[in-house]
C-alpha cells in the first residue's frame with residue numbers, strides 16, 4: 001500500500017486554519033534568496049534588523065516602516081533572473097561571482113578589477129579574452145542590463161505577492177545611488193525611494209560586518225556617505241550602530257525572532273490560504289527565472305501534477321496542497337550555480353553531485369517555512385525512484401508517498417517534453433514512451449496512466465474548443 005503524507009489538517013482545507021504571520025513566512029523564504037546571492041544564511045533577515053533600526057533613527061512613520069520592512073526582506077527577490085546571464089557574460093559561477101562582487105569597495109576601478117580577475121577563470125585563453133573584450137566594449141550596457149533585469153523582475157514578483165506599490169518601488173530602485181552613480185537609471189537624491197537607499201546600506205553593512213567585522217562595516221558605510229548613500233541615512237546608521245545590543249543581536253541566534261517581532265504592518269499582516277497560493281506561485285517565478293531552460297517549468301509541473309491528482313480522484317483541498325508542493329519542488333535549484341544547471345556538455349562527478357543536492361536543498365528550505373513544512377518531504381523526494389536508484393536518499397517503493405510519485409511523473413514528463421541545454425524538446429509520444437518504459441522501476445504506473453488520461457482529456461477539450 002502506498003503511504004500518503006497528506007492528512008486533512010487545518011489550513012489545508014481552504015478553511016480558516018491557523019493564520020500565518022506574513023513576516024515569518026517571508027523571512028523564512030528569504031533564506032532561499034540568500035543562497036542565490038551566495039550570502040551566508042540569514043543575510044536578508046539581518047539586513048532587515050539593520051534597516052529597521054536606521055528607519056526608526058530617521059523618524060519614519062509606521063506606514064513607511066512597514067514598507068521598508070518588506071523592501072529590505074525582499075530586496076533580492078529578482079536575484080535569480082540575472083544568474084544565467086552572469087554565467088554567460090563572465091564565464092563564471094554566478095553564486096561565487098555575486099558573493100565576491102559585493103565585497104569590493106564602492107569604486108568603479110575596484111569593480112572593474114574584480115570583474116576582470118574573475119572573468120573566465122576556468123576557461124581557455126581565447127574564450128577568456130573574448131569575454132574580457134566584450135566587457136571592455138559593452139561594460140556599461142551589460143551592467144545596466146543586469147541590474148535592470150534583477151530589479152524589475154523583483155518588483156514584478158513583489159506585485160504578484162500582493163505587496164504595495166511602495167515595496168515594489170523600493171525593490172526596483174535598490175541599486176540606485178544617492179549621487180546618481182547607481183543602476184539601472186542613474187537616479188539621484190529624492191528621485192528614488194528612501195527605502196531603497198536604506199536597504200542598500202543595510203546590504204553593504206551586513207556583508208562587510210560578516211566578512212570583515214563591524215569596524216570595517218562602519219568604515220565602508222561612512223566612506224560611501226554622499227556617494228552611494230544619502231548622508232542622513234549614514235548618520236542614522238551610525239546612531240543605530242551605537243545602540244547597546246545592536247551588533248550582539250544582529251549576530252546572535254535570536255535575530256530572526258527579534259526581526260519578526262519588529263514587523264510594523266497593521267495587525268501584523270496575516271496570510272490566508274489564497275494569499276499563500278499567490279506567494280507560492282510568485283516564488284515559483286523566482287525559481288524558474290534562474291535558468292532560461294527552466295522558464296515556466298514549475299508552473300507546467302504544477303499543471304501536470306494537478307491533472308494526475310484530478311484523474312486519481314483527489315479532493316480539491318488535497319490538490320491545492322499538492323499544487324504548492326509542485327510549485328516549489330525545485331526551490332533548491334536556487335543554491336546551484338548556473339554554470340552547472342545550464343551546462344550544455346557532460347557533467348563531471350562533482351557537478352552531478354551539486355545537481356543531485358538540489359532536491360535535498362528544496363526540503364531544507366521548505367522545512368524552515370512553517371506553512372510549507374509538510375510539503376518539504378514531497379519536494380525533497382521528487383527525484384527518488386521506486387527501485388531505490390533515485391536521489392538524494394535512495395528511497396524505495398513504500399518509502400515514497402503517492403504525492404511524491406505524482407510529482408516525479410509530472411516533473412520528468414515536463415523535463416522530457418521541454419527543451420533542455422543538452423537536447424531539443426521531445427515529442428509527447430516519445431516522452432510518454434520513456435515513462436512507460438520505466439514504469440514500475442522508476443515511476444508509479446498508476447500515476448503514468450493518470451497522466452496519459454489527463455493529457456488525452458486536455459487534448460480533446462482543446463479540440464472541442
Ligand SMILES: [Fe+2]
Pocket residue numbers: 329330358359382383411
Ligand atoms: Fe528537480
Ligand SMILES: [Fe+2]
Pocket residue numbers: 297301329330411
Ligand atoms: Fe523539476
